[in-house]
Amino acid sequence: MQSRTFKQGIHPPEKKELSKDKKIEKVPLPPQVIIHLSQHTGAPCRPLVGKGDEVEEGQKIGDHDAFISCPVHSSISGKITSIEKLPHPTLGEGEAILIENKGDEEKKWEEMETDLFSLSPEKIREKVREAGIAGMGGAAFPTHVKLSPPPAKKIDSIILNGCECEPYLTADYRVMIERIEDCIFGLKAIMRSCGAKNGYIGIENNKKDAIKLMQERMRNEESIETIPLKTKYPQGGEKMLIKAILKREVPSGGLPLDVGVVVSNVGTACAISDTLKKEKPLVERVITVTGDGVEKPSNLLVKIGTPIKYILKLCGLKEEAKCIIMGGPMMGISQWSLDIPVVKGTSGILILxxxxxxxxxxxxxxxxxxxxxxxxxxxxxxxxxKFIKAERWEDLEKLNLMDCIECGCCSYVCPSKIPIVQLIKWGKNEFHKISS
Ligand code: SF4
Ligand code: SF4
Known part of the structure; x- marks a missing residue:
């Protein structure tokens, strides 16, 4: 199996064996969900409901008219008990809507016969926006924005990211194995909405069965190809994927659309499929719960807003558990509270x-x-x-500071254990404030 890749990067221990063979299990409805109003890049939503209101599963409860934003929905049926500032997995704290589960049954989302070609590109974008879909690989960029390239930028290729290059995480792998048809339907919907002729699914070669399954399924698909990629971190970075699959270089300060490409995660493709086939907004997602500090590593389908302490009770926290990370060990964020909930961009909970x-x-x-x-x-x-410490912002601009993707490879290999990526993140924030 020939595998393509990009230059440089690292090979951290994979650690996928803990959960890779665990089928996706549905988590029972939690007694309460915490729906943060900011779960995506862009303008945070404003609440559309108030304390005491009864809401249905899938009801829109927050929105904003800014283009770079997307709505949030109630993930259970219940009653709003408060709207207040609460711990947030990436922002520290954020405004959230608390919904108490009143014991109602989970909503059944019936699948409809959906002909993709009866939907115009505009209609697909509108449905994706209304469903509140944001990138589920971690970045949580509103998907309808990605699907709306300016007319001057012609998109010829869509890449579905099935790399899951972060160690430990296996949610995307399970999604590819267990929801292959939804991955493909979602990819075709993205291709249609962007007018792209070619589709690719990039998968690292440590997921041989997912590659085999996709290649077999793609035999009759003329415009979609499965591309095996070398297992190397950060192979799932957008720019690395584009380089490895299409040999195109995204220019400094540029975006994938500058080279005619849109990249989307496999989980996002499934969420698109859910909204087009079932009118189902983004109310749940698959996450991996793993690490040596957890009794039962698992891949779980959880409601957005489920507090992680509820999930960890089901998976069992070992006494030796010391550190909780939302995401993988390379780009994930350490947490200080078990009260934080799953948000749209939560790909995993890692317990070390x-x-x-x-x-x-x-x-x-x-x-x-x-x-x-x-x-x-x-x-x-x-x-x-060195320049960040000296606040030499003009020199930092010349050195393309803002091109850093915060992958953490530099910190990982540094023999002096310098927290390089933390310093760079701080520097990027400061640079952003100065230049805006
Ligand atoms: S400088 Fe940025 S992009 Fe380069 S290795 Fe460090 S974190 Fe990754
Ligand atoms: S010791 Fe200095 S040069 Fe070497 S990896 Fe660390 S920061 Fe880079």
Whole structure:
């Protein structure tokens, strides 16, 4: 099996064996959900409901008219008990709607016969927006925006990202195995909405059965191809995928649409399929719960807004559990509260034990250039952090600071244990404030 890839990157231990063979299990309805009003990149929603209101599963409860935004929906039927600031997995804190489960049954979303070609590209975009779909690979960028390239940008190719290059996580893998038809339907819907002729599904070659299944299924699909990719982090980065599959280089400061491409995650494709076939908004998603600190590593279908303490009760937290990360070990975010809920961009919950968390002391830079050798964006991390500390913003612009994808390869390989990516994230924030 020939596999393509990009230059540089790293090979961290994969750790997928803990959960890869665990079929997706549906989590029972939680007693309460916490629906954050900001679960996507862009303008946070404004509440459309108030305390005491009764809501139905799938009802829109928050929205904003900004183009870069998308609505949120109630993931259960119940009663609004409050709207208040609560812990948020990526923002620290955010306004959220609390809904109490009144014991109603879960809504049945009936599948309809859907002819994609009877839907215009505009209609697909409108349905995707109204369903509140945002990128489910982690970035949570509103999907209808991605599907609306400016007329000057002609899109010829759609890449479905099935890499799941973060160690430990296996939710996308299970989705590809268990929901293959929805992945393909979603991909075709994206192709139709963007007017793209070619579709690709990029899968890392540590998921051989998913590759085989997709290749067999694609035999009769003329315009869609399954592309095996080398297992290397961060192979699932948009720019790395485009380079590996199409040999196109997204320019500095540019977007995939600048080279005629839209990239979408396999989970997002399934959410698109759900809304087009069942009129079902984004009210649930598949996540991986894994790590050495959890008794029963699993792939779970959970309602958006389910508090993680409810999920961890089902999976069993070991006594030695020390650290909870939302996402994978490379780009995930450590959490300080078990009250945080699953949001649209939550791909996994990783529980690590003390022996898995290295707390080595930071040393001085020995100018070994390992960070430079492994940076997939061709940046100079060691120079970037030196200039960030000196607040040399003009020089940082020339060194393309904002091109950093925050993958963490530089921190991973640094023998001096310098928290390079944390410094760069801080620098990007400061740079953003200065230039806006
Ligand atoms: S500088 Fe940014 S893009 Fe380069 S390795 Fe570090 S985190 Fe990744
Ligand atoms: S890897 Fe660490 S020690 Fe080596 S040059 Fe980069 S920052 Fe310095």
């Amino acid at each position: 034990t003390e022996d898995k968390i290295e707390a080595e002391e930071e040393q001085i830079c020995i100018r070994c250039a390992r960070c430079v050798d492994h940076c997939p964006m061709g940046l100079l991390p060691t120079t970037l952090i």
